[in-house]
Amino acid sequence: MVYRRFSVGISIRILAITGLIFLAVWLFYTKELWLAPGILVIIVAFLAGEMIYYVNSINQKLARFLDSIRFADFSSSFTTDSKMGQSFREVNQAFNEVMEVFKQTRAEKEEQMLFLQVIIQHINTGIISFNAEGKIGVINNAAKHLLQIPQFRDISDLGKLSKKLLQEILEMKPGQRVSFKVNPTMHLIIQSTALKMGGKSWTLLSFQNINAELQSNELEAWQNLTKVLRHEIMNSITPISSLVDSLRTILDEDSYVQQEGILIKKEGFLDIQEGLDTIANRSKGLVNFVNAYRDYTNIPQPKKELVSVENLIENVCQLMKEDLKSKEIEVHKDLNPENLEILCDPDQITMILINLIKNASESLQNQADRQIWIRAIGQGDLGSTIQIEDNGPGIVPEALERIFVPFYTTKKTGSGIGLAISRQIMNLHRGSLTVVSEPEKKTVFSLNFR
Numbered sequence: 001m002v003y004r005r006f007s008v009g010i011s012i013r014i015l016a017i018t019g020l021i022f023l024a025v026w027l028f029y030t031k032e033l034w035l036a037p038g039i040l041v042i043i044v045a046f047l048a049g050e051m052i053y054y055v056n057s058i059n060q061k062l063a064r065f066l067d068s069i070r071f072a073d074f075s076s077s078f079t080t081d082s083k084m085g086q087s088f089r090e091v092n093q094a095f096n097e098v099m100e101v102f103k104q105t106r107a108e109k110e111e112q113m114l115f116l117q118v119i120i121q122h123i124n125t126g127i128i129s130f131n132a133e134g135k136i137g138v139i140n141n142a143a144k145h146l147l148q149i150p151q152f153r154d155i156s157d158l159g160k161l162s163k164k165l166l167q168e169i170l171e172m173k174p175g176q177r178v179s180f181k182v183n184p185t186m187h188l189i190i191q192s193t194a195l196k197m198g199g200k201s202w203t204l205l206s207f208q209n210i211n212a213e214l215q216s217n218e219l220e221a222w223q224n225l226t227k228v229l230r231h232e233i234m235n236s237i238t239p240i241s242s243l244v245d246s247l248r249t250i251l252d253e254d255s256y257v258q259q260e261g262i263l264i265k266k267e268g269f270l271d272i273q274e275g276l277d278t279i280a281n282r283s284k285g286l287v288n289f290v291n292a293y294r295d296y297t298n299i300p301q302p303k304k305e306l307v308s309v310e311n312l313i314e315n316v317c318q319l320m321k322e323d324l325k326s327k328e329i330e331v332h333k334d335l336n337p338e339n340l341e342i343l344c345d346p347d348q349i350t351m352i353l354i355n356l357i358k359n360a361s362e363s364l365q366n367q368a369d370r371q372i373w374i375r376a377i378g379q380g381d382l383g384s385t386i387q388i389e390d391n392g393p394g395i396v397p398e399a400l401e402r403i404f405v406p407f408y409t410t411k412k413t414g415s416g417i418g419l420a421i422s423r424q425i426m427n428l429h430r431g432s433l434t435v436v437s438e439p440e441k442k443t444v445f446s447l448n449f450r
Contacts, residue, residue: 174193345429
């Protein structure tokens with residue numbers, strides 16, 4: 001309606017100007033009049049100026065409206081602007097309605113922003129954001145309380161707490177999650193997220209102090225370890241103690257004192273010999289257990305280097321070739337991409353792969369169809385994964401929760417230390433070792449590198 005009225009107004013003015021010009025020309029050339037054409041020319045000039053003002057007024061009104069939006073100034077009002085007549089009252093009303101919508105939208109966004117700020121300030125997880133120049137954008141109370149850094153304005157100020165922590169954070173990739181022990185009372189889990197805001201790149205960090213949880217888990221681990229140690233030691237010491245008492249009884253009952261010395265019956269001698277062999281075997285078993293515990297607690301730090309996953313898997317398969325062939329196990333390899341590389345200690349990761357493939361081959365002993373799949377999957381910034389899958393009987397849910405516990409084993413001849421060491425090696429690589437199993441279908445162990 002407004003546009004139609006504006007068009008009609010412009011059209012009337014153009015027709016009037018055109019008609020007056022033709023009339024002035026006609027009067028000048030046909031009637032040879034001077035005064036009337038001069039007056040008509042003045043009227044035409046006035047109408048042209050009025051039309052220019054008419055058009056400029058709406059342009060100025062639109063410019064003022066757009067400037068209000070541009071600078072987020074929604075306090076302007078067009079209600080009293082009636083210089084252009086009644087035809088543009090609808091324009092004023094439309095502008096005011098749009099301004100009101102923008103004002104309401106901004107108010108809602110401000111409320112949402114305030115709500116988010118309140119949430120951020122009240123959560124227990126520390127939150128910090130910083131841009132490419134290192135300037136801090138958002139920092140909540142939890143982060144201030146956790147880090148205890150006065151005047152925290154730049155991410156470099158984190159070096160006041162720990163220079164190694166600052167270096168670790170600056171080297172983090174988006175989506176990466178790291179664990180860092182700052183001091184005996186602070187063990188941080190840090191997660192990084194990248195985002196763009198206002199045309200600038202920002203990094204969002206979340207901090208959690210898991211020291212209390214670690215202490216609780218450590219206490220529980222020590223309690224479990226104590227139970228295992230007590231169980232193994234009692235299993236060895238109890239029969240040894242019993243055998244010593246039995247041997248003492250045999251010596252008292254089957255030995256005779258003579259001038260040449262002490263004689264023992266043959267039957268008693270054989271019993272003593274058998275008892276000593278048993279003591280030796282149990283003592284050897286106890287020594288092996290202690291050695292296994294020593295191996296678990298003395299894993300060296302990994303010496304990382306960029307390694308071709310294809311070469312790594314080929315070396316492991318070559319080492320296991322004869323064993324797998326004798327058990328009639330078929331191995332399938334799948335790498336995506338084929339030139340995938342990971343940063344790791346090749347010797348330690350080889351040891352894990354050998355252990356996992358050996359476990360898989362042992363689980364396939366009673367299977368008619370014996371298959372092992374070795375997969376390597378690259379996921380860019382999300383890291384890489386190496387999977388060992390077999391189609392064996394799987395692992396029951398009860399055992400699945402405990403197979404990584406040191407000295408726990410489901411095998412009669414196992415030590416229960418292999419998977420525990422493997423997981424600890426992956427933790428030292430800042431990765432993880434996980435397992436998924438479907439009984440009577442498959443078992444998949446995954447080495448996750450970040």
